[in-house]
Amino acid sequence: KAGVTQTPRYLIKTRGQQVTLSCSPISGHRSVSWYQQTPGQGLQFLFEYFSETQRNKGNFPGRFSGRQFSNSRSEMNVSTLELGDSALYLCASSSSQGETQYFGPGTRLLVL
């Protein structure tokens, strides 16, 4: 089975721009979670989608949003980028809520 894939792998943006990141879960997995990883804060939960519905949201501003499609693929969007948004964005999929999450390679975002 193919693992979780994320595109793009690297991105450079400037402050004020917006960005969309994509995640394709493991085949058959319906739950997709997004995390932000920075050296200072570690891994922090952004949100989780299941069957096209956002079920949980972490403590991030409304500039961070996401969605899930009928094929379980998910996108996250960050609007009005700030320097502090520079991070590794990781997507993880699981067969259902509470099950083991498997991570993709991540998208490394640099905001200049």
Next chain:
Amino acid sequence: GQNIDQPTEMTATEGAIVQINCTYQTSGFNGLFWYQQHAGEAPTFLSYNVLDGLEEKGRFSSFLSRSKGYSYLLLKELQMKDSASYLCAVSLPLSGYALNFGKGTSLLVTP
């Protein structure tokens, strides 16, 4: 709220055994996960504990005590490739089973 603590750094010698501890104080608890993350790579799943006791998987074992809010990851017969960050994460049902991670323990294995 939740508080998950693990040592920042550890060093051990190739062939030795190392124990990485994780303590947590959380509102509700579903299970505890350990992940390994090499520099520049994604976290990879190592183990999952939901009941008290020891789970063994090859060179890696993980222990959980729910009453004490304590877990450890035991790595035996250390290899150079085990140099990585080890992340402890707690699954919280009140947060929809989102994973709450500790800051990670950076393990360096020396010859």
